[in-house]
Amino acid sequence: MTTSTLTATNDTSVDSSHWVTLCQRKDLVEGSGVAAWHETTEAQQNRSYQIALFTLPATGSDAMQVFAIDHHDPVSGANVMARGLLGDQAGEPLVISPLYKQRYRLKDGQCMEDAALRLKVWPVRIEGEDIQVGFDHPASARTA
Amino acid sequence: MKNLIIIGNGMVGHHCVEQLIEQGATAHYQIHVFGEERHIAYDRVHLSEYFTGRDAESLALGSAEDYIAGGITLHLDEVVISIDRDNGEIVTSRGRHPYDSLVMATGSTPFVPPIEGLGAVGSAEAASNRLVYRTLEDLDQIRAAAKGKTRGVVVGGGLLGLEAANALKSLGLEAHVVEFAPRLMPVQLDEDGGQTLKQHITALGVGVHLNRATTSIVPGDDYKWRMNFADGEHLETDLIVFSAGIRPQDALARTASLEIGERGGIIIDDECRTSDPEIFAIGECALWQSRIFGLVAPGYQMARGVASLLAASTHGESDEAGDSFCFQGADMSTKLKLLGVDVGSIGDAHGQTEGAISYRYCDEAEGVYRRLVVSKDRKQVLGAVLVGDNSRYDTLLQYVSNAIAAPKDPAALILPDSSGEAITLGADALPATATLCSCHNVSKGDVCGAIDAGHNDLGAIKASTKASTGCGGCAALLKKVVDAELESRGVEVDHSLCEHFAHTRQELYSLVRVESIETFSELMARHGRHAGALGCEICKPAVGSILASCWNAPITDPSHIPQQDTNDTFMANMQKNGTYSVVPRIPGGEITPDKLIAIGDVAKRYNLYTKITGGQRIDLFGAQLHELPEIWGELIAAGFETGHAYGKSTRTVKSCIGTTWCRYGVQDSMAMALRLEDRYKGLRSPHKLKFAVSGCTRECAEAQSKDVGVIATENGWNLYVCGNGGMRPRHAELFATDLDDETLISTIDRFLMFYIRTADRLQRTSVWREGLEGGLDYLKDVIIDDSLGLGDVLETQMQLLVERYECEWANALKHPEKLKRFRSYVNDQRPDPGVVNIVEREQIRPAPTALIASDAPTAEASSTKTTSQLVTEIR
């Protein structure tokens, strides 16, 4: 249960102080997504983030995988990506926007139909029951 | 805002208004419409039905509410007297109005030849000897003149004249037709065709007098009037209706010094602009390349084009070549039923093309006549005349408008079936000019062009032509055309559902059923291309629908969650700003005051936008994810169930009030609608299903536009199937008559299950039916005569689904773990601060994106109260 999972982005680049626990394993939905909220302190300019967390169930030898990707859909302007359908194209896992059905690669957020569209992605690790996401600012940020 | 004025609220003027609304021009124009008639635009094509039961209201093409909703001011009974081009104003009987652009849709007036003895317009004589047949008012006058009389004459044996004769007949008069030419319908028919038609018509008791020029009208001996003809003969009658052709209504244009054709008509260019570029003319008043088009379809084409020009001119630049409009004339082929007799005229019906050869088939016993006109080399079909039987019309029209090579023996096209193969054409025979995607105006020719340019799969063709990327309504048609085109080019067509399954939907359905597969992952493991694949937005919802159609397990069960599209997952329709609509079921549109109040209470409490839909129920818009369970909790407590508006499933059973209140009703349509809705609610199918039940033939519930339509008869119910509205409307077809309640239900059971079994993904019953080999007769064989021995199985399967029905929201509310997803954020209580509403007409609507700050608002906007959306008033 404590193995950290593989994610598509390289988490070694993330300073260990930048990991933030966003939710618990039980909050995730297998084969689908949920959204999480994260905001920084005043000192860090009160920035807020909406993050979609997708869970691919464990299959055979592969452990469960969790991906963190921007919840904001750039095409509709609505915060809905976590409610998109999971899929794959040539074996590459994707999320499909629930409104206008663009496909985005989970590993790097690249849109498959439009080279100019790319969603932000974050590294994810699982520490015990905690689902942690690595930000590029220190984790002193307040999380609800 | 600019001012746009439309003169004339007839069929074409009305269509122009509809198109302006649709294309968004109402945001940039203040639109005023002036109509001389008292009535809002009505269906002139079906004018004659005014005498057979329809009233002005049911012939109306739109309603005053539509105009108000579109922000358009409609001035009825207000004639435009002149156009002051110098000041950019029009002058009406009541005042002046400025315009920036002007559209003339003044139509035409009946031509009354100058005959000695005609009553002066408006005189007492004119009320019986100078009647015409064009407007509802005209028909009122004819009706008044016919009261207590016995004989009526129509001058003019053309299409409209024969309709008028039929009208006189339906008023109980002995009807006569007087025609100047040597045959009936001289424009459309040749001599033999005219002769055959005359036979039919005289057999119906209508007198036909050919080669007769009326020279004078004098008081008669036995009847009120006596018509004297040039050849010395005469005919007496009580009333005379003129239908001797139409004249474009161009008087207004003349006085405004616009260019007018030699024989009348406002001259227009390919963009329908008159000699004043800010003034357009469309419909029957317009003269294009010296031609007047006396049919609605060309007028509609003009209306659509002008609307798009006006809409585009307000969007600033219109750089896409596809947006420009160019009227290119129109096909004048006609297919009619006159006095119950089929008449068809296609292309060069008279064989006027140089060297044209004709084939003729004439069956005097049955009164059937067919003429086929082909080119000198017999390779092209140029035209045709049909009398007494129009069953070949569609196929022949395809040959002509499509320039399809004629069969080796062209005569086979008109000979009876026994002497040759009856030749029919499939979907691949659509003309290149046929519009496939009306959102982006993509024709079949454009699609073929894309294929020729090397795009040989659906995705690439969609990307390059934009076809099917608007509302998506044309997806099935597009796929059909693309498949047919690729196949004809020798490209092997892949019928796989998507990259994950090498099967069609029908094959997957059988696999699911035969192997009792109950989950998506099981199906993927056994039959997917890659056992562990995740699927995609094509196969997941399709399989979800198949599983539901077969087993009807709650869609929110954990094993079903991953395959549901977001609307099914959250049991609500996602709207453009990420909020949801809530649609409780209101069976048959029947609702108690208490329930209405309950809906109102909920909408008020959660600050939802409410609208009554075309499906006879009430939609509540703007609910946020976390509010859905609470809202549904309250609705269910008030006695509602989910309306499945989010699913490809039974939507509504529309109904009229029937015998319970209506003085015309012959069956209890309300009770039947409730029974049907209760039986089929929640039924998941390849596409949405719409039903309707009418209590008598007046058909107030519009059942003939539904997948399943039921119309009451004296003896039971008539069943219609496979109709739909939407972008390609299709009338439902009569499937069975005078059924009793139980037979009606079992027939519908079988029909629906057979559709679910055999239809393609996202295929409406109409498209499914059109692709069905053997057509309606085959369907009747299978469903009614049980030719495949499937009847019992189909009924049993339906019964299982009916028994397993459970309101999905009630089920979800009973299982707290299913509700945990209904939170905007797993780690925070706040609603989505990105949802910003404004108030318009006293209700919320999503703010235009420009009003929403690009950075999501932070702490100050994070209050967690449900109605804390930022609301800005706009005026």
Ligand SMILES: Cc1cc2nc3c(=O)[nH]c(=O)nc-3n(C[C@H](O)[C@H](O)[C@H](O)COP(=O)(O)OP(=O)(O)OC[C@H]3O[C@@H](n4cnc5c(N)ncnc54)[C@H](O)[C@@H]3O)c2cc1C
């Ligand atoms: C009985 C009948 C059957 C028909 N059957 C068919 C058929 O089967 N198929 C087919 O394709 N076509 C048919 N037609 C023809 C079809 O109805 C016309 O092509 C169509 O109505 C033309 O539309 P329009 O808008 O150009 O003219 P109209 O519908 O005539 O509308 C013009 C309107 O402008 C108003 N108007 C005129 N001048 C002014 C003014 N100065 N100020 C204000 N208002 C003004 C008029 O009062 C009128 O209401 C039929 C016509 C009739 C009469």
Ligand code: HEM
């Ligand atoms: C994403 C697109 C669409 C959504 C979300 C949508 C949603 C709906 C909803 C919720 C209703 C109310 C039905 C009810 O009360 O159950 C409805 C009705 C209707 N929709 Fe749509 N619709 C869409 C596209 C279309 C399109 C493209 C057309 C036609 C071209 C269309 C035609 C209709 C009609 C005619 C009705 C009235 C149904 C009736 O009278 O039976 N819809 N739609």
Ligand code: SF4
């Ligand atoms: S269809 Fe229904 S409402 Fe309309 S007249 Fe017949 S019974 Fe009355």
